[in-house]
Amino acid sequence: QKEVEQNSGPLSVPEGAIASLNCTYSDRVSQSFFWYRQYSGKSPELIMSIYSNGDKEDGRFTAQLNKASQYVSLLIRDSQPSDSATYLCAVQGSGGYQKVTFGTGTKLQVIP
């Protein structure tokens, strides 16, 4: 079982719709969770961090965390073509150096 699992996609949504990206993790004592956006040929860019169960909203982005189900998701409202990218889920475990493990990413395509 991979430590952090994401559907590779592509996930295609029409412009203006809600895109829902999902991630599961295996380490029950994971502490913090991150979503990165990576455009093709570019480096990962941190867009959201979440630490507590529930929802955290930042503009059009909402991160949702359910530690009991070991599940974290990212919702993008009013999706725009500029949101087309690969979204990486990252999980901070309980290791001594606060190890962060990255998923392989979900490719999102927003169709105009």
Place this chain on the structure above:
Amino acid sequence: NAGVTQTPKFQVLKTGQSMTLQCAQDMNHNSMYWYRQDPGMGLRLIYYSASEGTTDKGEVPNGYNVSRLNKREFSLRLESAAPSQTSVYFCASSDPSGGVNEQFFGPGTRLTVL
């Protein structure tokens, strides 16, 4: 404020050649990291430096060495490049002192080993 910078942006090596990838950050972060990213494999940690003067192996350290030159700079060296080291290399930095390890990435180096 440049964040994390990396040089070079692109490099082509022949098998057996050596090279050093340079990374610098101006965010006063204690921790720095080197990752490689390959299709379908995600980001894999090569080496990290939790603080100035310390370095430790990550998930895939074989064939690499690192030097934490000072708080700002962290270099990655390939002593004898192999085709399996063809990849995109990212340097990252963070300040996990508050318990949350948000990492910030440089632009990457695209390395091809022939």
